[in-house]
Amino acid sequence: MSFAFSVPLASLPPGGAGRLVAIHGGRGSALRLRRLGLRPGALVRMVAAGGWGGPVLLEVDGCRVALGRGLARHILVEPRGPSPRDGH
Amino acid sequence: MATDRRGAGKEGRSLPRVALVGQPNAGKSTLFNAIVGYRAVASNFPGTTVEALRGRANIGGRRGEVVDLPGTYSLLGGDLAERVTREFLLSGDVDAVIQVADASLLGRSLALTLELAELGIPMVLCLNMMDEAEHKGISIDVDALADLLGIPVVAAVASRGQGLSELLASLPAAKPARRPPYAADVERALARIAATLKGDPGAPIHRAAQLLGGEGGQAALDPQTARAVEEARAELSQGRGEDPGVILADERHAQAMRLFEAVARVGQPQVGWRERLDDVLMHPVAGYPFLVLILLGLFALVFWAGGAVEGILSPWLDGLSGRIAAALGTGPLAALLGGAWDGLGAGIAIVLPYLVPFLLLLAFLEDVGYMPRVGFLLDGLMHKVGLHGKSVIPFLLGYGCTVPAVLATRILDDERDRLVTAALAVMIPCAGRTIVIMGLVGRYVGPGVALLLYVGNVAVVALAGWVLTRLLPGEGPGLILEIPPYRRPRAKNLLGKTWLRLKGFVMLAWPLLAVSSGLLALAEALGWARGLNASVRFLTWPLGLPSEAGVPLVLGILRKELSLVMLDRALVGGVAALTHAQMIVFTVFVLFYVPCLATVGALGKELGWRRTGLVVLGTTAVGLLLGAFVRLLV
Numbered sequence: 001m002s003f004a005f006s007v008p009l010a011s012l013p014p015g016g017a018g019r020l021v022a023i024h025g026g027r028g029s030a031l032r033l034r035r036l037g038l039r040p041g042a043l044v045r046m047v048a049a050g051g052w053g054g055p056v057l058l059e060v061d062g063c064r065v066a067l068g069r070g071l072a073r074h075i076l077v078e079p080r081g082p083s084p085r086d087g088h
Numbered sequence: 089m090a091t092d093r094r095g096a097g098k099e100g101r102s103l104p105r106v107a108l109v110g111q112p113n114a115g116k117s118t119l120f121n122a123i124v125g126y127r128a129v130a131s132n133f134p135g136t137t138v139e140a141l142r143g144r145a146n147i148g149g150r151r152g153e154v155v156d157l158p159g160t161y162s163l164l165g166g167d168l169a170e171r172v173t174r175e176f177l178l179s180g181d182v183d184a185v186i187q188v189a190d191a192s193l194l195g196r197s198l199a200l201t202l203e204l205a206e207l208g209i210p211m212v213l214c215l216n217m218m219d220e221a222e223h224k225g226i227s228i229d230v231d232a233l234a235d236l237l238g239i240p241v242v243a244a245v246a247s248r249g250q251g252l253s254e255l256l257a258s259l260p261a262a263k264p265a266r267r268p269p270y271a272a273d274v275e276r277a278l279a280r281i282a283a284t285l286k287g288d289p290g291a292p293i294h295r296a297a298q299l300l301g302g303e304g305g306q307a308a309l310d311p312q313t314a315r316a317v318e319e320a321r322a323e324l325s326q327g328r329g330e331d332p333g334v335i336l337a338d339e340r341h342a343q344a345m346r347l348f349e350a351v352a353r354v355g356q357p358q359v360g361w362r363e364r365l366d367d368v369l370m371h372p373v374a375g376y377p378f379l380v381l382i383l384l385g386l387f388a389l390v391f392w393a394g395g396a397v398e399g400i401l402s403p404w405l406d407g408l409s410g411r412i413a414a415a416l417g418t419g420p421l422a423a424l425l426g427g428a429w430d431g432l433g434a435g436i437a438i439v440l441p442y443l444v445p446f447l448l449l450l451a452f453l454e455d456v457g458y459m460p461r462v463g464f465l466l467d468g469l470m471h472k473v474g475l476h477g478k479s480v481i482p483f484l485l486g487y488g489c490t491v492p493a494v495l496a497t498r499i500l501d502d503e504r505d506r507l508v509t510a511a512l513a514v515m516i517p518c519a520g521r522t523i524v525i526m527g528l529v530g531r532y533v534g535p536g537v538a539l540l541l542y543v544g545n546v547a548v549v550a551l552a553g554w555v556l557t558r559l560l561p562g563e564g565p566g567l568i569l570e571i572p573p574y575r576r577p578r579a580k581n582l583l584g585k586t587w588l589r590l591k592g593f594v595m596l597a598w599p600l601l602a603v604s605s606g607l608l609a610l611a612e613a614l615g616w617a618r619g620l621n622a623s624v625r626f627l628t629w630p631l632g633l634p635s636e637a638g639v640p641l642v643l644g645i646l647r648k649e650l651s652l653v654m655l656d657r658a659l660v661g662g663v664a665a666l667t668h669a670q671m672i673v674f675t676v677f678v679l680f681y682v683p684c685l686a687t688v689g690a691l692g693k694e695l696g697w698r699r700t701g702l703v704v705l706g707t708t709a710v711g712l713l714l715g716a717f718v719r720l721l722v
Contacts, residue, residue, distance in 0.1 A: 027302075027331045028165075032501065032568050034337045035161035037196060048370050054468030055477060055567050057370055062224060063193055064366075064573075066464040068476055068566030 007079060010056060010072035012046040018077030020044055025074045033071070037061035044077055103144075104152040105181065106259060109173060110188035111200055112159030113572045115216045118581065119188055119246040120156035123256070126584035128156050129492070132457035132575050133481060135159070135499035138169040140176055148260040155182070158498075161196075163203045163294075164301050164333060168498035168506075177207060184262040185211040186255065191221035191228060191243070194352055198344035199337075201237065205265035208291040212262045213241045214255050219248075220573070225355035233351040238266040247578055267293070268346070270339040273327055274300075277320035284313040300324070301333035362574040366461075370571075375465050382458070386449050387542070391535050394442035394526055401441060405433045420613050427609020427657065431601040434653040439593060442526040443519055447586045450488050454585075455577035459484050460569055467567050473550050474557025476567045479509040483549075486516030488589060490687040493518075494694055502564035508556045510695055511703050514683045515549050515710070517542065519589075520648035521679055528652055529675050533668045541672075545679060548714065597647050604643050604650060605657050611639075617658075631673050631715045634659065634666070641674075645682050652678075669722045676718045681711030 006021045020042045023030050037060045038044070047057040047064065056072045058065050067075075108116045112134030120128050124143025129136055141156040157176055158169035166174070176182070187204060189197030194215070204211055215221075215228060234241040240258035244251025269275050281296040298304035299317045309317065321332045328335055369378050412429050416422035453459065459481055467477030478500055486493035493513040497506045517525060530538035611617045617639065621628075624638035633641075636658040644651025655674070656663045666674070682704050683691070691700040 027333060029565055029568075030331065030334050031165050031337060032565070034334065034341070036568065036570055039338060039341065047366070049372055053471070054372070054466075055464055057366075057464060057571065061193070061196060063196070064571040066460070066467070066477065066567055066569045066571050068467060068471075068568070071566045071568065 005078050006076040008073045009044065009046075009058075009067075009075040009077045010049075010069055012044075012056075012077060012079060014046055014048050016079060017043065017045040018079045021076045021078050023075050025071075029071065029074075033075075036065045037063065038065070038067075038075065104147060104150060104183045105155060106147060106152055106184050106186060107140075107155045107157055107176065107182045108188055109157055109177065109185050109200075109204065110159060110216075111161050111190065111193070111197060112570065114159065114188045114190040114193075114197065115246045116156055116159060116188045119186075119214065119216065119244070119252070120154060121581075121584065122246050122249055122252055124154055126588065129585050129588055130581060131454040131459070131585075132572055133454065133459045134570055134572075135169060135481060135496055136454075138172070138495045138498045140172060145256070147256055160200070162200060162337070163207070164298065164303060164337070167501055177204075177209065182209065184259055185209050186214050186259070187211055188214050188216050188246075191215040191218045192224045192226060194221070194226065194228060195341075195345050195348040198347050199340045201265060202267060202340045202343055203294075203297075205237075205267040206291065206294040206297055208264045208294065210262035211239055211265055212255065212258050213237065213239055213265075214246075214251070215241060215243045216246050218243045218251075219245050223358050223360075225357040227353050227355065229351045233347070236266070236347060236350060239263050247575075247581070268343050270336075270343065273324060274335065274339050277324045277332070280320045281313065281316050284310075284316045297336060301336050302331070303333070365574055366571075369458075370461055370464060375461075379462065379465055382453075384539075386453070387539060388535075389449060390442060390446045390522070391526060391530055391538070393445040395531065397441035397444075398437060398527075398531070401437045405437045409433055420610055423609045423613035424606045427612075428602040428606030430609070430657055431603075431605025431653060432598055434605070434656055435593075435598045435601040438527045438653055438656070439523055439597065439649055442523050443590065443593060444586070446519055446522055447488065447589050448582060451582045451585045452577055453484075455575065455581055457572050457574045460571050463567070463569055464571060473553035475505055475508060475553060476564060478567055478569050479505060479512075482509050482513045483516055486513040486518060487522070488519055489592070490514055490516070490518045490683055491690045494687060494690040497694065500564075501568075502562075504557075504560050504562045505564040507695060507699065508553060508560060510691060511556060511699075511706070512549050512553050514687060514691065514703060514707060515545070515552065515680055517545055517679055518648065519593075520684065523649040524652045524675055524678050528663055528671050532664065532666075533671055537672065541675060541679070548680070548710070552710070593649075597649065600646055601650060601653055604646070604654060608639060608654060608657060612658075627677075627712070630712065631677055632719045633670055633674055637674060641677070641681075644678055645685060647684050647686075648678060669719065672722055673715050673719045677711045677715035679711070680714060681708045683707065 012018055020040055023033060042060050045059040047059050049056045053069055055066045055068050058067055108120055110116045117128045117130035117137055121130060123145045127143045128141045137156055137158045143154050145152060145154050157173040160166055160170040160173045163174050185204060187201055201213060230241050230243050240261050242251055242255045242258050244255055277300055278293060278296045281299055282292040285292045285295055300320055324332045324335060368374055409430060413426050416426050462484060463477040463480035466480050470476050470479060482493045482496040485496050494510050497510045500506045500509060525538050525541055529541060621635040621638035624642055625635055627641060628635055628638045637655055640651045640654035640658055643654050659665045688700060691703060
């Protein structure tokens with residue numbers, strides 16, 4: 001797994017997918033995110049991004065989760081699948 | 089501490105007690121209703137149940153008690169509602185647990201099964217929503233899962249009543265689930281702590297996991313345990329470079345996935361209307377016009393249906409009132425009885441027509457699963473007032489009734505968010521206030537102005553939120569909200585839920601209406617009403633309302649719709665005698681001033697009485713200021 005290609009989850013385009021690499025932030029949000037399947041290694045698909053700098057809608061473990069944009073910036077994913085990698 | 093009560097409560101209780109435990113939105117309340125008859129509100133979003141609800145059922149040939157607990161993702165950490173579940177389970181006052189699992193999210197559900205296994209409570213696993221799992225292309229070998237866990241596993245579709253009798257019949261065979269071992273380093277840490285827990289009455293592995301995860305009151309431990317916990321935590325996190333609580337969660341997840349892969353096969357999911365609907369309704373641009381259209385449609389339907397029914401009911405009830413008045417004659421007793429009848433009649437004519445369609449449509453939106461979508465759409469906007477999208481759920485519930493809205497703030501993770509959201513939810517027009525808006529402004533002034541009141545209300549709530557979050561700074565953790573799939577609402581659930589909510593009006597409001605109205609009529613007949621009204625002139629005078637509105641406004645503290653019904657009674661010629669401006673001012677004041685008594689009670693319980701007092705004073709000030717302002721405006 002190469003960290004060179006990891007980008008913030010918030011920057012995945014709608015329809016794009018990635019493998020979750022790391023969650024930055026405290027133990028509290030790490031545990032809360034894990035309850036809904038967001039943990040390193042999980043495959044995450046971006047379904048949509050809300051308006052007004054709003055949340056992102058993700059699909060993980062066959063379930064849809066809305067995540068505030070701030071939190072989505074603190075999660076790193078390694079893009080894969082149909083979405084093009086945005087040259088990091 | 090919760091664990092200290094374990095095993096203490098079983099004596100002195102004759103009925104076997106079974107608790108429903110599961111992750112949010114797994115269908116616990118639906119199952120509960122199917123087992124005990126319609127007692128709980130079930131909805132398609134997390135956090136509908138925030139308190140333990142009880143009912144009776146026939147369990148394996150014996151009468152027993154069934155308890156519906158708030159949904160919980162895990163027994164570790166969590167919000168206030170989830171803590172209710174944990175404390176209930178740890179109290180030991182339960183004979184068996186039915187874990188209700190969403191079969192379409194089996195992997196995640198099994199992580200909770202493993203936590204229940206640590207707890208050592210006899211349990212049965214109910215794989216609910218098997219139709220949903222099939223839809224996703226997941227097929228589950230139920231018998232293999234039962235063998236692996238060593239407990240009865242029953243497939244069910246609770247919303248259609250499938251598998252329920254098998255589930256209840258399996259309860260006598262409930263056993264503590266088998267716990268597959270975690271990785272060696274984690275097991276070593278757990279054993280090290282568990283070895284020091286000899287005198288502790290709780291299940292040692294659960295208690296050890298709790299302590300290893302960094303929870304469960306480290307301060308009250310005996311020195312030997314405290315040292316073991318500290319050393320085990322340090323060793324584990326050094327070895328893995330991660331917090332022990334997070335490591336435990338990942339271990340359970342890994343074991344759950346191993347179980348899942350052993351018993352489930354995942355094929356091709358079906359893609360239908362439900363998957364495509366979100367492409368439109370949650371679209372970052374198109375989602376908003378649809379949101380506005382849906383809310384406008386709701387408003388129009390309630391207004392139209394309510395007006396139609398009222399048009400039929402009113403003349404009929406008026407005729408009846410005339411005949412009753414003639415039969416009663418005059419005198420104080422006649423005034424009392426006549427007044428009581430008028431109150432009851434008004435309750436029927438004004439309350440029912442708008443309330444029934446409103447509650448039905450609200451139930452429809454809840455059951456389809458639109459509420460969390462609104463939370464998603466409005467998250468960005470909510471950030472502007474210092475909150476986030478999860479607060480939208482209590483707000484939307486507030487349009488039905490303020491009490492569940494205040495209780496639903498328990499799903500929020502942050503104390504400050506909870507306080508601000510509860511204070512704001514109180515100002516959202518509940519069904520009782522919708523009756524006033526529709527029955528007074530909508531009917532006499534026009535639907536456009538009524539709609540304007542709803543829109544203006546949102547603006548005031550937003551402004552109040554902006555002010556409150558600046559007075560109470562601090563950034564909440566941000567939105568983390570599961571968006572469940574759309575579900576086809578079932579007529580039984582819609583009607584059951586509407587009836588549960590309507591019951592409050594019928595059983596509580598109608599007697600209250602009759603008694604208040606009778607007493608007011610008596611006061612008028614005896615010439616006391618003038619004095620009562622004069623004592624609240626400080627409210628009615630600045631608002632430019634007739635002094636007769638005084639007592640009705642005070643009575644509105646009991647129930648908001650009471651103020652309209654009483655006003656109709658108190659004025660010669662009914663509410664139609666008011667000017668349009670007075671109607672609007674009256675409604676604006678009713679919208680904001682002191683929340684009803686039931687709400688004050690709920691607020692007191694959730695926020696404490698000092699904060700509740702502040703909310704009561706604040707909302708009354710807002711009501712008076714806005715009422716006076718609107719008076720100058722129109």
